[in-house]
Amino acid sequence: MYIFVNAIKNIGRNKGRNILMGVIILITITVSIISLCINNTTNSIIDDYKSRFGSEVTIAPDMTKVTRVMNINDVLSARKTTFKAITPQQYLDFARSEYLKEAVITASAGVAGDGIKAVDEDNNQGVIGRAIDSITGSLSGDDYAMPTMTLIGNQWDEFNKGYRKLAEGGKMPENDNECIISKELADLNNLKVGDKIKLKSSVIRISDNNEQEIKNNTVELTITGIFFDATEEYSTQVKISSLNRRNEILTTIDTMFNNFGSLIGVNAKYYLKNPSMLEDFEAELRAKGLDEYYLVSTDEAGYQKVVGPVEGLKKGSLTFMIVVLIFGSIILMVLSSIAVRERKYEIGVLRAMGMKKKKVALGLWLEMLIITALCLAIGFGIGSVVAQPVSDTLLAGQIENAKMAANQGILQGGPMVGSGVLLGRPIEKEPVPLEQVDVSVGMDTIIEMAVIALALASLASLTAITKITKYEPIKILMERN
Amino acid sequence: MDIVSLENVSYQYEGTKKPVLKGVNARFSCSRIYTIVGKSEAGKSTLLSLIAGLDVCTEGDVFYKGTSLKKIDRDDYRAKNIGVIFQGFNLLTNATGIENIVLSMWISGNREKNKKEYAYALLEKVGIDRETANRKVLKMSGGEQQRVCIARALSNNPGIMLADEPTANLDSDNETAVLNILASLARDEGKCVIIATHSQKVASIADEIWGINDGRLLFVKHS
Incomplete structure (x- = not known):
């Protein structure tokens, strides 16, 4: 001391x-x-x-390879011969990897209501007609169900962020063919929890002999909940009903895959446990059938x-x-x-x-x-x-x-x-x-x-x-x- | 009983050809005053340094109560058993008189509870009042510094008091006062007081006078 x-x-x-x-x-x-x-x-x-x-993996076509093999005058046929598109099932397979800490797969499909009306559907007059004509061409316009709403599987971000909230008495979809809808959509069609809605989806396919054909699909969903929606209705200047977020019908990913198969757009986000696992993860994806024309990368340049x-x-x-x-x-x-x-x-x-x-x-x-x-x-x-x-x-x-x-x-x-x-x-x-x-x-x-x-x-x-x-x-x- | 003894002690400084002390034998007892006289650089201070455990003899041995200094911790020995009044005082000059004493008490392991009061009492005993005690050493006169040095040497209540030319820097009055203190330490407190000096006045208070000549310690006389 x-x-x-x-x-x-x-x-x-x-x-x-x-x-x-x-x-x-x-x-x-x-x-x-x-x-x-x-x-x-x-x-x-x-x-x-x-x-x-470093951990969010992007799977995108390798443009260098694609352009090298593509016949510029026959893009469509070249794509058929060079590309093996990722199927929804593959997206799910890819998600089952020990290298991933998280995989978020969402799926969406444009749908038209059968007996129900979309919010702002009246805005579609004219626009829809011209769109159907341009899409269907020589095909019969009556067969084609022009999407007025969007059916989305596994997208709950807005609920987590607080932009959407389930109204009392409802529950989130847990089983196949269950869905929740916005209050606006419910009010417009006098729908309530427990009601069933029918949705139609159309996709134009090109057959092997280069002919167009319309493939329709109808699904019946049970409403398990109605949500309040505080998101921006439109993110663009174009105000057609299919772009209105009040017309988003939310369901499970299984409902999407089971009812629409390959007719849906899939958005998959894979997050690696560690950025250094990229090479191993890519090897696994290749083994699971990922075409060589796809590039597996993280956003190094952005970083x-x-x-x-x-x-x-x-x-x-x-x-x-x-x-x-x-x-x-x-x-x-x-x-x-x-x-x-x-x-x-x-x-x-x-x-x-x-x-x-x-x-x-x-x-x-x-x-x-x-x-x-x-x-x-x-x-x-x-x-x-x-x-x-x-x-x-x-x-x-x-x-x-x-x-x-x-x-x-x-x-x-x-x-x-x-x-x-x-x-x-x-x-x-x-x-x-x-x-x-x-x-x-x-x-x-x-x-x-x-x-x-x-x-x-x-x-x-x-x-x-x-x-x-x-x-x-x-x-x-x-x-x- | 001998408190300190020297047996065949020789000492030679590094880089010199001639030993300053040669085969010194001496015994020192409690309650007695010894003076060691000799010319300048005869080896008086060296002898005191060896007894104080500040230096180690090149030959022979120094014993404290029969134990060789080579076998004991010399730092502890100095701190607890030896009080040295240096010719040049060797005080911490940027500290006060009282701080010098209190620090010395801490180093020696003095168990006095109120060290500061004990130090004031010691200083008072050697004629230093509280005001002077609280002055920095640098601002004290030579006489005051010498008294602080004596008080510091007493602070650990040592058995042996070594004084190297303790009155060399003092006037006659102060010289008498310091000699009285030293004499009292031997007569009243039973300490062994060894003084190196070339002053006749200092030598006059000794019980035994020893002289150093050509490196040898010789008994001169009983007073």
Whole structure:
């Protein structure tokens, strides 16, 4: 205890020297705190994005291979010979993989009501007629059930997000041929829970001899619930009933597969347990019959575009921290070495009084530790205020660099970023780089910094401690006297 | 009973050709004052350093109560059994007088509960009041520093008190005061007081006077 008390008193007794040491430690610690804050925040961002970009698998036609074998003048026949489309059953098979942490498969089909009317169905007049004519051509328009509503299997996102809510008395579909409908659709047709609705679906098939034929399918579903819908009715300017979200009839995926077979559009999202499992997962898909013209990939380009500047920021701050730590340590060791030389006499006196070397060393280490702890407290204060503006400035620089690099890439004919349109896949938004990183002093930063500070104080004291072990008290005192 | 004894002790500083002490044999007892006289650089301070356990003899052995210093922890020995009044005081100059004493008590493991009050009492005994005791050593006169040094040497209640030219920096009044304190330590408190000096006045208070000549310790006289 007395060593600790004496260490505190010694700090006050040698103000000038300790202030100088304190300033060096404070600078080193503050820079390290800022760097660690940025590093830890960017780490969590990168991990988050890595898992998002790296684990969601895209299965899309490999356009390079497709265009190489396609006869441009006979696209349709080429597709028949080169492509084996993924069947709904295959989508389900693919989902049964040990490499996946999650698979979300939704299916949809455009349907027309048999005896029920869709919301805004009146808007379809004219549009529908022209559409049927253009689709059916020479076929009889009466046979074709133009979709006025959408039947969707396994899409419950809006319920999870709170945009849709089941009305009291209803339940979600659990069994085959059960469905839920929007309140608007129910009100329009005086439907209630327990009622049955008939839905018709038509698909035009091209036969082997290149003739078109209409294939119809009818399904009868029981309404198990009615939901309130707060989603946007239309996401486009075109206001036809099949695009109105109030006309979405929600059912199970099995209902879709069992009743419509291959007549549905399937949207499958596969999430890997770990991005590194991509190769193994692809091998499994190939074994399960995935055509070679399909590309299995994660969105690496999107990841790079979004996270690239943040990674640059992380690397930059980390490098800066390491440099400052190295220089800070060297300066501290030199200062400490000079300080212990100045304090040689004091050490001689203490040793002459009978204080053991290890206790003298402990005292010196405690002095450095106390100074470091004070600097750490001040450093956290400064760091938490300064880290955000420093991060913003550095990130702005990284974004600018990334933009310049991207522009150069385009000029040199480099790869385009973003998925665009891939054979019927929806147009995805171009990934936007992260322009703001919210830096904060977290517990991980505090722990890491405490360890670094402890190491810094110990390293600085080590020089002094090594020196004092060489001093014999009588020699120090004789030199002085 | 001998509290400390030297048997055939020799000492030679590194890098020198001639030993400063040669085959020294001596015995020192409690309640007595010994003075060691000799010319400058005769080896008086070296002899005290060896007895104090601050240095180790190159030949022979120093015994404390019959045990060789080579067999005991010299740091502990210094802290608990030896009080040294250095010629150059050797105080912590940026600390106060009282801090010097209290720290010495902590190092020696003194179990006094109120160390500060005990230290004030010690300082008062050697003529240092509280106000002076709370001054930094650097701001004290030579006499005051010497008294603080004596108080520090007493703070661990040692059996042996070593004093190296304890009055060299003092005026006549202070010299008398310090000698009275040293004499009292031997006569009243039963300590073994060994003083290295070339002052006749200091030698006059000794029970035994020893002299060092050409590295040899010779008994001179009983006072």
